[in-house]
Amino acid sequence: MGAEVEGVPVAALDRHAELTELVEQANWRYHVLDSPTVSDAQYDTWMRELRGIEEEHPSLRTPDSPTQKVGAPISSDFTPVAHLQRMESLDNAFNADDLASWQARAERLAERDPAPYLCELKIDGLAIALVYEKGRLVRGATRGDGRVGDDVTANVRTVAGVPHRLAGDDVPDLVEIRGEVYMPVDGFVKLNEQLVAAGKAPFANPRNSAAGSLRMKDPRITAQRPLHLIVHGVGRWEGTALPRTQSGVYERLREFGLPVSDLYKVVDDLDGINAFIEFYREHRHDPAYEIDGVVVKVDRIELQNNLGSTSRAPRWAIAYKYPPEEVNTKLLDIQVGVGRTGRVTPYGVMEPIVVAGSTVERATLHNGSEVARKGVRIGDTVVLRKAGDVIPEIVGPVVDLRDGTEREFTMPTHCPECGTALAYEKEGDADLRCPNTRACPAQLRERIFFAAGRRALDIEGLGYVAATALTQPLPPQEPPVRTEADLFDLTIERLLPIRSVVRDPDTGLPKTDPETGDPKVVAFFANQSGEPSKNAEKMLEELEKAKDQPVWRVLVALSIRHVGPPTAQAIAAEFRSIDAIAAASEEELAAVEGVGPRVAAAIRDWFEVDWHREIVDRWKAAGVRMEDEPPTDQLPQTLAGLTFVVTGTLEAFTRDEAGAALAARGGKVSSSVSKKTAFLVAGENAGSKFDKAVKLGVPILDEEGLRVLLAEGPEAAAGPAVQPEE
Template sequence: MAAEVEGVPVAALERHAEVAERVEEANWRYYVLDSPTASDAQYDAWMRELQRLEDEHPSLRTPDSPTQKVGAPLSSGFTSVAHLQRMESLDNAFNADEVVSWQARAERLAERDPAPYLCELKIDGLAIALVYEKGHLVRGVTRGDGRVGDDVTANVRTIADVPQRLTGDGVPDLVEVRGEVYMPVEGFERFNEQLVEAGRQQVANPRNAAAGSLRMKDPRDTAQRPLRMIVHGVGKWEGTLMPPSQSQIYERLREFGLPVSDLYKVVDDLEGINGFIEFYREHRHDPAYEIDGVVVKVDRVELQRNLGSTSRAPRWAIAYKYPPEEVNTRLLDIQVGVGRTGRVTPYGVMEPIVVAGSTVERATLHNASEVVRKGVRIGDMVVLRKAGDVIPEILKPVEELRDGTEREFTMPTHCPECGTELAYEKEGDADLRCPNARACPAQLRERIFFAAGRKAFDVEGLGYVAATALTQPLPPQEPLIRTEADLFDLTAEQLLPIRSVVRDPDTGLPKIDPETGDPKVVSFFANQSGELSKNAEKMLHELEKAKVKDDRPVARVLVALSIRHVGPPTARALAAEFRSIDAIASASEEELAAVEGVGPRVAAAIHDWFEVDWHREIVDRWKAAGVRMEDEPPSDQLPQTLAGLTFVVTGTLAAFTRDEAGAVLTSRGGKVASSVSKKTSFVVAGENAGSKLDKAAKLGVPVLDESGLQMLLTRGPEAAADVVVKQGE
């Protein structure tokens, strides 16, 4: 009798998987890459074979089968995906002394010489993790918050450097590789030239261009962008023996067909590290891509594991950051913009200047006090820096070049868009705010734009121009959206007549038509035939989807409400604790503050927000429109034996990474904190536990070793209490 799996012959399972893969590859090459490799006849034959196999074995007809899809996936949904291992950040060094301190600490913790070191360039791109199973690319995920990122697999597949299948000997059963997606400087310049030719706004720098390209909804658009990738590390590696050093891992990855840089060097000591840093300080613009520093790593994997990580960064690596590039340019004006929480921010408008590889016309001045402190005047020649090579900042004036025509900036006393008198929210604040939160058109526009963004409802078609048109149409038309409460009640009939001034998403100021000199006006929601435009149809469709789509949980609804201090991490923590908007709204400040990562200040802001009548109306109207306001409990929830207990995990464990240990604790109802306090129930300590173990001893917090953790998971906290490591031992 032939072997079967759940009633399906193994031969049929294997053939179905093989043919399905061929069809998916053919779809990809035909629809996205525009380079078909299979004839229509061959494609039809494969589809017929799949249909026959599924007719004979209905359990093979899953939603993932090509027979259940129309064509190929042409847009990415950007669902949230957990990394197999946490993607950490790097600690930074800004001078030679800090590199010496890092090396000395690594030597002390390792109790041996950590040399040799691997030095490589720090590419200014977008961090990405690629997962290969049995050699096949199955997932591409952005860094996100290090634990969860965006699934951009569809777009990653269009990058020529990224192999769809690994080659060579010894390919692991499962491997997660980390790297940087970037746009080469030359490709970026051509890309910007094409944007200008098309009458579109240029992108500020290669990193922004790469990030935007990787997050495009249609992967065919991504395929047109000159994206590249370089791999610089691994996460999970299962099924074969991992090489013993970082440099040997790189050589193995290169053998697999992955893009690994040639511009790295293994050195024996600090002199070698400093030599590499100084060489690329002088040759910073030699590589084909932008860099902002050098990364130094302990080369031996065994020592990397022994050194472990802090709460955010590995102890075995450090990023040496080059000083930001600085240039001089003329400050033409100082203007102010109003944000979604009412904050009024001055910014400089300058003669366009290229700095760190990109053209800059505007730069932040933070607040009125900073303008005074820096002593800049309108008309000054100023020193401009791109802090971190990303955010333009005005540092100071060049006073020697003043000719007397410069003039002081005066911070406005009233909101530039609604006329309300500006005020500090409380004594001692640095930022002036417009208190007219409900009716200020600038704040409403920014909140609607934010609510439609990727961190919240992710509504395709509701960009900055659409948000402006919905909140500030041309008179005598009335705004369709007066508060966020109206967002999900829009109809096609309402949209058709709306005309609006186009505004710059960076400043909120009207864009000027170069031919007439007047503000640029668009009929955004209607096409030339007077019918609803494709963008408008898409927006209405996306608004419907946003109400209940699985990747729009309560945390995203909470973010969309624009409560001060409540970003995605805080929203996720609140949603995990309370599960519904109603429960959050009715919680006391004390209950809110008790949530990990919230605290009294944020709790007060949340509590105060829900006390406002028109805020509660937003929630009620969204609920009435069908927006999901409560998360479903997990269907496979484990017994919550650790509910009410708080844990801190520190040191290196043999059977778990720290993330994995945290995950198993939270899956049973426990909370995992980053620091030890009197509220900590247990500290789980592995090798090289460090200062957290000392603090546990000082506070009398029970400490479990790895065997105690296993006891805790299998038999509960009472049993684990019997194997607590005695303090002082």
């Protein structure tokens, strides 16, 4: 048995002391200096471990433990002021079980059902308390340690939405308003652009920018920052009757002219709470501000009072925290990749870290201007976000952790893969491009990989490694594919000798053997006996099948700028053949629904290039279908004249298949929602197109509604539309 002090193992004492110091330092940097150096996820991990130790050894749970306090000591830069009523923190829930445990505990303590509940978004901003006397704003203070905060009255008067006097004749004699000061994401981006342009350090995230802006010594500077307020409760309330519910309080505050969110909802049970949480998990980026979870409150004020609080948090409310989308990691390098259109894109190479459920070690930085705008340097600790749980993005640097070894990134002047001088396509472009479109091996590799993808010719067996082998075999071998024109002339005899370096599908960089450090080399098209591999035979079979793909897929496979599946489907439905598309004028192309002048010009420009026309001629000679036959058993054109948009993930259809089914019945498929859209077909994770359809009043169909639409026409489908959550 290990050594103990007063019944507590020394190891537990040491870890408790270590965690206490880490949390206290994090609190000081977060609440006072407005420059946190650890992510919220790391802080939450420390606090959970600290609480776990104290639950196992209750003698360590003293009044000065971080688990028993709110926030941090106040800053010495502003006058300290006492809150009229303590500003509490919130306990956290991280899953459905935590939430159910909180609800059960509230029910037990209240000896009754605590429903209904008010659900609202947890804004990632700076907590503030505003005091109004006889309707006049007399003070604004930060949270501080929950009892005493910093007086920021002069600055808070400059915040958008903060009334200097409450509206109405029945305002309380004294009221303390609680809320969150935040900076919209768009405002944060513009502010950082201005700071970097002025040679100043950028903020790491919108929360830091809001906190730093509110604590400026000069209120005139604060007034120039795009700060906003949303109120979410009250402390002291004297002189008039307090409404009986939290939702009623919000309505009164709105009548007073205070900014109250429209995105809260009162629900009857845990199912309603979970539905609200799941909706905003999927629509996390819809609000103009950043959120990191949902706050759930017992709606009845009387029951809130009965439930009371612990030493630091109310028992009648809880914060459900979403898995962190933002973490801190080390930026080891900034490298560049070349895409199928020649665009040269810098990306960050980072120490691998888990964010939003997956390990990330690379993230795009878009272009050289974006690197400069964000003020990111090689060697920085950076804030990494996985926006929408999909695309890794570097938000910005943690400037306070710089030690002087960081270095600036400079965009290359020549293509890293073919050596051609890089250039902007036209004046004002943000992206540098490699103009060696035909011969740049990187561009060709990306185009072949794209042409074989599910959104184009759908050639199984022709993945990224195969595309690399076909276009970039090891010297002295000659590539069997020098342009797309060679794709359908491939034979086993041409494939067998090919050896290639394995490359990372995200960056195109060579993978290395972990033991030797040498590049990994594969004979992709042959097995160990030198005979054709199953993958090679499969790829050739799929290439043969791809010759019979419809015209719209062939059009997508040509990698014409701006022509994706919806646009290609609309064009193919109108012209029916590649030759007719090649012969069409810009005006004729632009007249197609969803095309327009920019896309029409890109199509005309593509067909005017001689080696592009060679691709079409060689594919045609190889037997690729270049014209869609008029259907002999044409489906009833029940959707003629109607425009549709398909978004999200469907179970029985791909989006392309759904679009093709709509087009086969005369419908036109567009990539963007407008007032002309007849229906939006929405699967899981529909995103911004769903929200725009709601805003414009466009009918929204789920997958069952799509089946009704295809089988019975628009009149039958118009009834059962998907209804959005509030």
